[in-house]
Amino acid sequence: MSHLTEQQQDILLESGTNELEIVEFQLHRQLSDGTVKVGYFGINVAKVREIIRVPETTEYPNSHPSVLGIFNLRERLIPLIDLSHWLRLATPSESRPEQKAIITEFNNSQSSFLVDGINRIHRISWEHVESPSQFLESRDSDCVVAVIRMSNRLIMILDFEKIFADINPSQSMESYDVSTDKKIDKGQDMVERRQSKTVFIADDSAFIRKLIQTTLSTAGYRIVSANDGAEAFDMLMEYEQSARLEGVPLDSMVNLLISDVEMPRMDGLHLVKRMRERDEFRYMPILMFSSIMSDENRRKALQLGADDTITKPQIGKLLELTDHYVFGES
The missing domain is CATH 2.40.50.180 (CheA-289, Domain 4)
Structure with a gap:
């Protein structure tokens, strides 16, 4: 053994x-x-x-x-x-x-x-x-x-x-149905508020990306996604450059990042570290969504600059926290 x-x-x-x-x-x-x-x-x-x-x-x-x-x-x-x-x-x-x-x-x-x-x-x-x-x-x-x-x-x-x-x-995230979750506000006013917000997803699993996208888009959010941390970083840098050239705040383009931990080329914790080193992304909410979010890994994620962590497969909790950090409401 x-x-x-x-x-x-x-x-x-x-x-x-x-x-x-x-x-x-x-x-x-x-x-x-x-x-x-x-x-x-x-x-x-x-x-x-x-x-x-x-x-x-x-x-x-x-x-x-x-x-x-x-x-x-x-x-x-x-x-x-x-x-x-x-x-x-x-x-x-x-x-x-x-x-x-x-x-x-x-x-x-x-x-x-x-x-x-x-x-x-x-x-x-x-x-x-x-x-x-x-x-x-x-x-x-x-x-x-x-x-x-x-x-x-x-x-x-x-x-x-x-x-x-x-x-x-x-026990799969596929079993979650946002339409039957009573903890989620599905009123027309809230759906319309979400429709003006963009959530960025970084996850190397096409299976997981699709489930997150389906859940959040059903609730109203606009979704952008990347296959790994390096692709996410490059795309977010493009948002930063576009916001600077157009003279608009970054949160008019992207409002929250949801990242896995295990990803090719650049892992999620390193992505958080790189994002928090840039002034434009210092305050953008970041959630870590991972199957290996132990207490120690949660501590490290928060230390590096993540706002919160969720353990897969709690996708309903992910939607609750997205609402909380995008709108600043409990």
């Missing part, structure tokens, strides 16, 4: 320096000629609690087809998800001693994922983490959010939030 150190789990405390650590793991795919091809994948250390030998599981009735069963770990029942099955990989039939279960914690939930082997932990700059859109056309259904080039292989970072939502639809 391999426990991650507190230093590894809290690596995002240093994200003002735009760095992260990933656990590299393998998934094996059997080709039509019988040979086995190894694929290399990664997950942010901040999502990983520990790595264990494959546990004995108990079948759970009516579970998702990719769920092998559940097991008890320190008085918690945890599902074991066959990641290869979810990715629709044709896998070798026999089990292998190198297989491990990665225990994860994000979205306020614990899960585990069956993988075919653990390689090592890498510490890298987000600048070296590339968007998959540079390789393939981005699609809402894409489950790869980032790619890391190594000397002899590519490591693909999977969209574990999307996997979680597919396995646990009742």
Whole structure:
């Protein structure tokens, strides 16, 4: 059993320096000629609690087809998800001693994922983490959010939030419906006020961006979005330049930034740091919306200049806070 150190789990405390650590793991795919091809994948250390030998599981009735069963770990029942099955990989039939279960914690939930082997932990700059859109056309259904080039292989970072939502639809942001949320003001006057405001979204997951955009635009907000922190920074600099050239206040163009933490090229905390270094963005409200918003990560986000933080999948809370910070109302 391999426990991650507190230093590894809290690596995002240093994200003002735009760095992260990933656990590299393998998934094996059997080709039509019988040979086995190894694929290399990664997950942010901040999502990983520990790595264990494959546990004995108990079948759970009516579970998702990719769920092998559940097991008890320190008085918690945890599902074991066959990641290869979810990715629709044709896998070798026999089990292998190198297989491990990665225990994860994000979205306020614990899960585990069956993988075919653990390689090592890498510490890298987000600048070296590339968007998959540079390789393939981005699609809402894409489950790869980032790619890391190594000397002899590519490591693909999977969209574990999307996997979680597919396995646990009742806990997914997709289950939220703004039209039935009684805490949200849906009166015509409020909708019209929101229609004059622009919210900027920075998130590397097309799945998450679409959900946030649908929720906020249904409430009335205008939406602009970016695929990662670097693209967000460049677009926001264009707003700054346009406002200066036109002689208008910045908040006539953009009123609030919602940013993920984990993003290729520039992470969300580094984006906050860069924005707060500029006079024009010193007072624009910034909300961090992340699946790994622990108490320590929240402290760091606020220290760097974020106004507030929300843990996915609390998208209803995100809309409440957007109203609060855009209009200054409780």
